[in-house]
Amino acid sequence: MKKWKSLIVLVLIFGLVLAGCAGRQQKSEDQEQEGAEPPAEVSEKDKFGGTFKGRLASDPPTLDPAYITDTTSGQVAEHIFDGLVQYNEEMEIVGNLAKDWKVSEDGLVWTFNLHDNIKFHNGREMTADDFVYSFTRIVDPETASPRAWIFDQVKGVKEFRDGKADTVEGFKAVDTTTFQITLSEAFTPFMIMLTMNNAYVVPKEEVERYGEDFTTHPVGTGAFQFVEWMHDDHVTLDVNEDYFAGRPYLDKVNFRIIPDDSAAFSEYEQGNIHDLAAIPEGQLERVLNTDEFKDELIRKGRLGLYYVGMNTQKEPFTDKKVRQAINHAINKQMIADVLKHGTVTAAKGILPPGIPDYNQEEITGLEYDLDKAKALMSDAGYSDGYPNEIELAYNTDKGHQMIAEAVQADLKKIGINVKLVNMDWGVYITKVDNGDTQMYRMGWIGDPDPDSFLYVLLNSANFGPGGNASFFSNAEFDRLTNEARTLPNGPERMEKYQKAEQIALDEAPWVPLYYYNNLILRKPYVKGYRVNASGVMSYTNVWLSEKD
Amino acid sequence: MLTYIIRRSIMAVPILIGVATITFLLTFVFVPGDPVRMIMGQHADEATIDSIRDEMGLNRPLSVQYFDFVLKIFKGDLGRSYKTRRPVIESIAERFPATLRLGLSAMAVAIVVGITAGIVSAVKPYSVVDGIFMSLALLGISIPVFYLGLLLIVVFAVNLNILPVGGFGGGDIRYLILPAIALGTAQAARIARMTRSSMMEVIRMDYIRTARSKGLSEKTVIFKHALRNALIPVITVIGTQLGYLLGGTVLTETTFSWPGVGRMAVDAVQSRDFPMIQGTVLFMAIIFIVINLVVDLSYGWFDPRIRYE
Numbered sequence: 001m002k003k004w005k006s007l008i009v010l011v012l013i014f015g016l017v018l019a020g021c022a023g024r025q026q027k028s029e030d031q032e033q034e035g036a037e038p039p040a041e042v043s044e045k046d047k048f049g050g051t052f053k054g055r056l057a058s059d060p061p062t063l064d065p066a067y068i069t070d071t072t073s074g075q076v077a078e079h080i081f082d083g084l085v086q087y088n089e090e091m092e093i094v095g096n097l098a099k100d101w102k103v104s105e106d107g108l109v110w111t112f113n114l115h116d117n118i119k120f121h122n123g124r125e126m127t128a129d130d131f132v133y134s135f136t137r138i139v140d141p142e143t144a145s146p147r148a149w150i151f152d153q154v155k156g157v158k159e160f161r162d163g164k165a166d167t168v169e170g171f172k173a174v175d176t177t178t179f180q181i182t183l184s185e186a187f188t189p190f191m192i193m194l195t196m197n198n199a200y201v202v203p204k205e206e207v208e209r210y211g212e213d214f215t216t217h218p219v220g221t222g223a224f225q226f227v228e229w230m231h232d233d234h235v236t237l238d239v240n241e242d243y244f245a246g247r248p249y250l251d252k253v254n255f256r257i258i259p260d261d262s263a264a265f266s267e268y269e270q271g272n273i274h275d276l277a278a279i280p281e282g283q284l285e286r287v288l289n290t291d292e293f294k295d296e297l298i299r300k301g302r303l304g305l306y307y308v309g310m311n312t313q314k315e316p317f318t319d320k321k322v323r324q325a326i327n328h329a330i331n332k333q334m335i336a337d338v339l340k341h342g343t344v345t346a347a348k349g350i351l352p353p354g355i356p357d358y359n360q361e362e363i364t365g366l367e368y369d370l371d372k373a374k375a376l377m378s379d380a381g382y383s384d385g386y387p388n389e390i391e392l393a394y395n396t397d398k399g400h401q402m403i404a405e406a407v408q409a410d411l412k413k414i415g416i417n418v419k420l421v422n423m424d425w426g427v428y429i430t431k432v433d434n435g436d437t438q439m440y441r442m443g444w445i446g447d448p449d450p451d452s453f454l455y456v457l458l459n460s461a462n463f464g465p466g467g468n469a470s471f472f473s474n475a476e477f478d479r480l481t482n483e484a485r486t487l488p489n490g491p492e493r494m495e496k497y498q499k500a501e502q503i504a505l506d507e508a509p510w511v512p513l514y515y516y517n518n519l520i521l522r523k524p525y526v527k528g529y530r531v532n533a534s535g536v537m538s539y540t541n542v543w544l545s546e547k548d
Numbered sequence: 549m550l551t552y553i554i555r556r557s558i559m560a561v562p563i564l565i566g567v568a569t570i571t572f573l574l575t576f577v578f579v580p581g582d583p584v585r586m587i588m589g590q591h592a593d594e595a596t597i598d599s600i601r602d603e604m605g606l607n608r609p610l611s612v613q614y615f616d617f618v619l620k621i622f623k624g625d626l627g628r629s630y631k632t633r634r635p636v637i638e639s640i641a642e643r644f645p646a647t648l649r650l651g652l653s654a655m656a657v658a659i660v661v662g663i664t665a666g667i668v669s670a671v672k673p674y675s676v677v678d679g680i681f682m683s684l685a686l687l688g689i690s691i692p693v694f695y696l697g698l699l700l701i702v703v704f705a706v707n708l709n710i711l712p713v714g715g716f717g718g719g720d721i722r723y724l725i726l727p728a729i730a731l732g733t734a735q736a737a738r739i740a741r742m743t744r745s746s747m748m749e750v751i752r753m754d755y756i757r758t759a760r761s762k763g764l765s766e767k768t769v770i771f772k773h774a775l776r777n778a779l780i781p782v783i784t785v786i787g788t789q790l791g792y793l794l795g796g797t798v799l800t801e802t803t804f805s806w807p808g809v810g811r812m813a814v815d816a817v818q819s820r821d822f823p824m825i826q827g828t829v830l831f832m833a834i835i836f837i838v839i840n841l842v843v844d845l846s847y848g849w850f851d852p853r854i855r856y857e
Binding site: 058059061062064067069070141142144145146147148149152161212213215216230231232233234256257258259260262263266267424425426427429430433456462465466467 | 579580581582585586587588589591592593594595596597599600602603604628631632633634639642643646705706709712713714715716718805807811812815818819820
């Protein structure tokens with residue numbers, strides 16, 4: 001009898017494998033149909049319906065705007081919540097819940113006029129008071145938001161955090177549709193803070209109802225409302241029929257959580273997900289150099305830089321000539337073209353292209369020139385090479401390792417022996433922040449404002465965890481970046497940043513290696529899909545010419 | 549039997565306190581890296597870092613944190629995750645069904661394949677079939693689970709493209725097949741070897757000779773008389789392996805992106821989520837203790853001569 005039972009189980013397993021094969025074949029046929037050209041004319045009515053199937057590379061740590069510091073959480077939250085403003089395709093700041101705004105001449109008072117009839121997903125109308133609550137919640141020490149600093153420049157925040165005031169003086173609801181923010185000092189990049197996921201509006205009653213569990217019961221005003229989250233498997237959102245900007249075309253958005261890029265690529269090929277923002281290394285050749293994905297690939301610059309930092313307070317990087325020699329010795333173009341398969345752009349300077357009004361043409365970087373590098377080493381007193389070994393640290397990752405090895409090989413040519421040290425991210429970030437590394441690799445995705453690169457990463461006010469891990473200090477650079485953040489947008493401000501960037505390049509605390517690019521696949525039947533330099537944009541205009 | 553269960557349960561308390569203490573020391577004293585820094589991302593300011601430390605109680609002396617941690621365990625509170633701010637126990641409860649599903653499926657594969665192969669090998673010892681089965685068993689035990697997992701992925705998911713590479717697929721059974729085989733193979737090998745050696749020992753005993761001399765069919769002798777007695781050591785192996793499987797199989801869950809407790813534990817270590825690390829380790833310890841107790845109790849069912857005092 002037991003033998004029979006065993007046999008039945010084996011037959012069942014075999015049957016399931018066969019059923020799996022049949023399922024896959026069916027999908028392949030579906031895919032062929034999906035690949036067909038959509039009808040030339042599609043009526044507005046036919047655009048409605050269907051489920052967009054997205055991919056998340058990890059389980060989002062949180063869906064509560066107060067605690068978001070990662071891109072995965074932001075990728076979901078941006079559909080559930082809205083803020084005052086947002087970026088458009090050209091990375092200009094445009095209104096979201098705010099229909100317009102004005103800034104006082106002294107740059108201190110920012111007044112936002114909100115759209116009428118905006119409703120939270122629980123049905124209640126949203127008013128300016130909700131912004132007062134949401135923003136105060138971010139700076140409240142009890143919330144312990146890791147992004148409390150985004151409102152550091154708002155008047156009264158310090159007093160509120162120190163317990164000297166019950167409210168934040170700088171947040172004010174003038175009337176139900178007018179929200180006013182007063183700053184304690186002029187701060188032009190403040191608008192960028194308002195585009196962040198943390199600056200979304202949340203309903204007080206739902207936050208208080210769920211407490212810490214608001215993260216799994218998010219309620220916002222966004223184009224889609226939260227339905228279900230099966231951790232490490234999927235997150236499902238339903239359309240918000242009452243969305244203030246009009247009902248989106250899609251009925252649902254379903255994000256599958258697939259950590260492995262190869263697994264995600266396989267799911268994309270089979271049409272189980274509609275877009276893919278991380279193409280696995282092994283598929284790059286096929287995606288970039290064949291016609292197979294010609295109609296599906298979107299390439300767009302990204303506001304991000306990959307660089308090697310040098311701790312300017314440690315030998316031999318206290319000497320500018322050594323730092324410059326290292327800059328001249330590293331072949332960035334080879335790294336971009338060969339190691340990164342041309343998916344990135346070799347860096348000329350620090351700021352990536354695409355920052356509005358910033359003229360990158362005026363910047364002169366330290367180009368690859370081995371002779372110059374050797375001459376500089378000689379000037380620095382190291383004509384026979386640097387006598388000691390230098391450590392280059394990176395967090396454990398095959399891609400970082402390949403770049404570190406290329407840097408190691410390049411620096412050997414000018415007599416610098418580099419020892420590679422890898423560690424996991426948790427240890428790595430602490431060591432880099434504490435200045436315990438000599439050389440380190442880092443990547444930074446910034447905002448479309450020079451301040452988010454130059455001030456944050458290189459101003460001496462931000463040593464260590466603040467962002468300046470090379471402990472670079474230059475009085476002129478500090479002065480320029482301090483002044484520029486208080487000036488209104490315009491040529492005078494940009495000129496200061498250009499001078500500051502040139503100083504940073506000449507002083508060379510970093511070797512800027514490459515600028516990131518967005519490389520995204522999306523199915524041809526996904527229409528209205530837009531990407532900007534920050535990544536995939538909201539799905540409010542996305543529709544499917546072929547629905548499941 | 550009840551007294552036995554109560555006694556074993558009381559004995560489990562110091563074991564759990566020991567596990568909790570070691571885990572606490574490992575996370576807070578020996579693990580490098582700052583959990584608050586991990587939460588903050590790349591740009592952080594000292595004031596915010598300090599306020600988060602305060603809110604998480606990380607500015608308190610280590611001894612105070614330790615006693616608070618142990619006291620909370622007795623109240624069934626494993627704390628809140630630093631990363632998600634959700635109760636650890638809730639996160640474990642959410643992931644456990646996936647771990648259970650994978651663990652039980654792997655064990656089903658292991659039992660069916662292992663016991664069948666073990667019996668066949670024992671009945672026809674030193675035959676060609678025995679040689680093949682035992683060679684495969686040796687291979688199954690020797691091959692690392694993550695390597696076998698990768699091989700299966702390359703063959704069935706990438707080259708043949710008949711099964712998914714990984715993930716849970718919302719419960720779709722196709723996603724279960726490869727991880728269950730990868731995880732079940734080593735267990736099947738252990739079970740097969742144990743079944744074979746135990747069966748061969750039992751088959752040589754006098755009562756089996758008696759059964760055969762009574763004229764009982766070979767099927768009855770093997771399955772009714774020999775197998776039941778030979779299963780006791782096999783059950784011990786199954787029990788200990790089940791504890792390992794249900795505690796969250798870190799490598800398999802990570803290789804196949806399976807949303808279970810094991811993968812969550814790996815994520816917790818990477819993000820320095822101390823309460824989550826402590827919670828998952830304690831959970832694994834509890835699973836081992838419970839499974840061991842169940843295995844000990846099951847001996848009585850298989851061998852009625854065994855009594856519990």
